[in-house]
Amino acid sequence: xxxxxxxxxxxxxxxxxxxxxxxxxxxxxxxxxxxxxxxxxxxxxxxxxxxxxxxxxxxxxxxxxxxxxxxxxxxxxxxxxxxxxxxxxxxxxxxxxxxxxxxxxxxxxxxxxxxxxxxxxxxxxxxxxxxxxxxxxxxxxxxxxxxxxxxxxxxxxxxxxxxxxxxxxxxxxxxxxxxxxxxxxxxxxxxxxxxxxxxxxxxxxxxxxxxxxxxxxxxxxxxxxxxxxxxxxxxxxxxxxxxxxxxxxxxxxxxxxxxxxxxxxxxxxxxxxxxxxxxxxxxxxxxxxxxxxxxxxxxxxxxxxxxxxxxxxxxxxxxxxxxxxxxxxxxxxxxxxxxxxxxxxxxxxxxxxxxxxxxxxxxxxxxxxxxxxxxxxxxxxxxxxxxxxxxxxxxxxxxxxxxxxxxxxxxxxxxxxxxxxxxxxxxxxxxxxxxxxxxxxxxxxxxxxxxxxxxxxxxxxxxxxxxxxxxxxxxxxxxxxxxxxxxxxxxxxxxxxxxxxxxxxxxxxxxxxxxxxxxxxxxxxxxxxxxxxxxxxxxxxxxxxxxxxxxxxxxxxxxxxxxxxxxxxxxxxxxxxxxxxxxxxxxxxxxxxxxxxxxxxxxxxxxxxxxxxxxxxxxxx
Numbered sequence: 001x002x003x004x005x006x007x008x009x010x011x012x013x014x015x016x017x018x019x020x021x022x023x024x025x026x027x028x029x030x031x032x033x034x035x036x037x038x039x040x041x042x043x044x045x046x047x048x049x050x051x052x053x054x055x056x057x058x059x060x061x062x063x064x065x066x067x068x069x070x071x072x073x074x075x076x077x078x079x080x081x082x083x084x085x086x087x088x089x090x091x092x093x094x095x096x097x098x099x100x101x102x103x104x105x106x107x108x109x110x111x112x113x114x115x116x117x118x119x120x121x122x123x124x125x126x127x128x129x130x131x132x133x134x135x136x137x138x139x140x141x142x143x144x145x146x147x148x149x150x151x152x153x154x155x156x157x158x159x160x161x162x163x164x165x166x167x168x169x170x171x172x173x174x175x176x177x178x179x180x181x182x183x184x185x186x187x188x189x190x191x192x193x194x195x196x197x198x199x200x201x202x203x204x205x206x207x208x209x210x211x212x213x214x215x216x217x218x219x220x221x222x223x224x225x226x227x228x229x230x231x232x233x234x235x236x237x238x239x240x241x242x243x244x245x246x247x248x249x250x251x252x253x254x255x256x257x258x259x260x261x262x263x264x265x266x267x268x269x270x271x272x273x274x275x276x277x278x279x280x281x282x283x284x285x286x287x288x289x290x291x292x293x294x295x296x297x298x299x300x301x302x303x304x305x306x307x308x309x310x311x312x313x314x315x316x317x318x319x320x321x322x323x324x325x326x327x328x329x330x331x332x333x334x335x336x337x338x339x340x341x342x343x344x345x346x347x348x349x350x351x352x353x354x355x356x357x358x359x360x361x362x363x364x365x366x367x368x369x370x371x372x373x374x375x376x377x378x379x380x381x382x383x384x385x386x387x388x389x390x391x392x393x394x395x396x397x398x399x400x401x402x403x404x405x406x407x408x409x410x411x412x413x414x415x416x417x418x419x420x421x422x423x424x425x426x427x428x429x430x431x432x433x434x435x436x437x438x439x440x441x442x443x444x445x446x447x448x449x450x451x452x453x454x455x456x457x458x459x460x461x462x463x464x465x466x467x468x469x470x471x472x473x474x475x476x477x478x479x480x481x482x483x484x485x486x487x488x489x490x491x492x493x494x495x496x497x498x499x500x501x502x503x504x505x506x507x508x509x510x511x512x513x514x515x516x517x518x519x520x521x522x523x524x525x526x527x528x529x530x531x532x533x534x535x536x537x538x539x540x541x542x543x544x545x546x547x548x549x550x551x552x553x554x555x556x557x558x559x560x561x562x563x564x565x566x567x568x569x570x571x572x573x574x575x576x577x578x579x580x581x582x583x584x585x586x587x588x589x590x591x592x593x594x595x596x597x598x599x600x601x602x603x604x605x606x607x608x609x610x611x612x613x614x615x616x617x618x619x620x621x
Contacts, residue, residue, distance in 0.1 A: 043085070044604045045092045052610060056419040058084050061436055072431055077532055081610070089605075091152055093597040098155035100601075105154040110147065160593075174577045179564045184519050185537065186561040188512040191528065192501040192554040194493050203488060211488045212477045218487075219480050221423045224415040226467040227442055228395050232385075232453075233460050236407045237377040241370050251369045252358055259356040259364075262313070266349035267324065268306040270299055270334075271341045278335035278342040285332055291346050310351065320345065375459065382453055382461060389450050395465040415470060418443055425475055426482045438462060494554075498547050501554045505545060512545070512556055519565065528555065 041049040062084060063075045070078065203211075212219070268291070272278050281298050285291055295301045313325045320336040324345050327333050334344035384403045393401070399408050413432070415423040420432040420439045432439060438456050441464050445451040451464040477484065505512070518525060522534050530550040540546050540559055548555040597603075 182565040190512040234374040234378040263353040268346040270344040
């Protein structure tokens with residue numbers, strides 16, 4: 001089928017929806033999560049089941065794709081796993097409903113869905129297999145899995161057709177949304193630092209043993225692997241590059257158009273909404289009147305007000321850029337209609353385009369040439385390394401061979417799971433900060449073998465050797481004692497800090513020191529740098545004193561008053577929100593629709609396994 005797709009269109013690609021992929025693929029959450037079932041099932045529908053491993057993989061992959069790349073703790077705290085679980089449920093229900101209705105996605109539908117995508121075309125506008133494959137790898141997808149995504153998206157469109165065109169909402173609904181956005185909370189609060197950990201007595205082994213017994217499942221380690229690996233960067237071969245003057249000069253001739261200082265012009269600009277004034281100004285200026293005096297008399301602007309500086313062509317609006325840069329020195333141009341109004345320009349200085357001399361850019365040319373040639377050497381070395389792998393050499397043999405000549409050190413990772421979590425008896429569990437193909441190669445390579453050479457970033461290539469595979473284990477208390485102590489200490493610090501805060505608040509007759517107002521759009525509470533704090537405050541539904549944990553401090557907080565900030569409700573806001581609601585109709589209708597599908601297809605959930613996993617106190621980034 002994939003071959004047929006390629007044959008039917010010159011630009012084979014799909015809508016990757018990277019933003020949506022972060023919280024689940026396309027529309028309701030089209031993804032590649034419907035295949036196979038390993039470990040304990042978390043969600044299942046009539047023969048389809050999603051395991052805890054698959055969900056953890058998706059959480060980690062989605063976390064990695066987020067621009068800020070939060071730690072696993074922060075991702076969970078921010079609700080990433082909840083979004084993914086919702087998307088998974090919706091996806092398998094959509095496909096189950098499609099199967100029951102015998103829906104079919106024609107090949108033409110698939111080709112039409114993907115050939116509009118520009119991201120995988122080369123500079124000539126033709127489909128590039130290399131770009132296609134690399135981008136799939138970057139988001140951890142295979143071609144077959146993405147075709148499955150297109151099927152799911154098409155199924156969704158067919159199923160949702162009866163209510164897809166809803167484009168009008170009751171004014172009360174729109175007003176409630178605006179009210180929600182403009183909610184203001186008047187609060188009292190006070191911040192209490194965590195107590196010093198030295199104030200806590202060292203727990204006895206019996207206390208730690210009891211803590212371990214109560215949380216034993218948190219210390220379990222799944223099947224993991226130990227690996228050795230190397231990173232081959234072309235820069236390590238730069239000392240092998242020999243440059244000669246002819247190569248350098250030839251490179252300059254190719255690159256010299258990139259070493260040009262573009263023309264700039266110092267410009268006076270007047271912008272007005274009054275066309276009659278603009279026409280009057282031009283008429284008087286053409287008759288010989290002084291530009292600056294007219295500016296003062298007609299628009300009450302000084303030369304300083306109108307001087308917009310030394311600009312390049314790209315700095316000006318497209319409507320006027322060409323005319324301004326075709327004009328002569330001291331020439332007045334306009335009025336020109338732009339999106340800002342009617343613009344009048346006067347050219348008072350021209351700095352012509354300049355070609356940077358060869359001598360000024362020689363070092364940059366050398367660096368570019370050195371980088372290119374070192375990449376050529378790299379590819380030659382990779383061919384030789386592949387030959388060594390075929391001959392049965394191990395990673396140590398390859399590193400010490402003449403090919404690399406001791407330029408690389410073997411790196412190690414121990415106890416890495418299929419989900420990309422790195423376990424330890426005494427350190428926090430961390431996440432492998434690598435692209436999905438790195439983890440994939442760890443688990444696709446056989447024990448005591450070397451992976452294929454693969455590209456992990458733009459220029460760096462990796463080679464992985466699988467040293468050993470470790471069975472699922474339940475470490476003894478003695479093995480993880482130091483970790484147990486750190487987990488106990490973390491919880492005890494929070495508990496004792498809250499107790500101390502309660503005592504101080506009670507002593508002060510439940511009065512809190514500070515008063516302020518916050519809105520949903522606020523990012524921080526005063527100087528407390530915690531992006532999740534505002535959301536937590538707006539989730540409080542009572543007027544009692546709540547104790548929140550943030551940045552090694554306890555925040556005691558009471559909601560004094562909830563009100564709606566003053567705003568003007570007009571027709572334009574109403575129409576704009578209707579358009580936005582129409583575009584996101586799934587958010588309005590999906591919940592009740594999914595509930596019906598869940599009953600019809602007997603959706604089963606086993607979230608306890610996932611919740612228990614997330615309660616592990618040692619997970620970090």
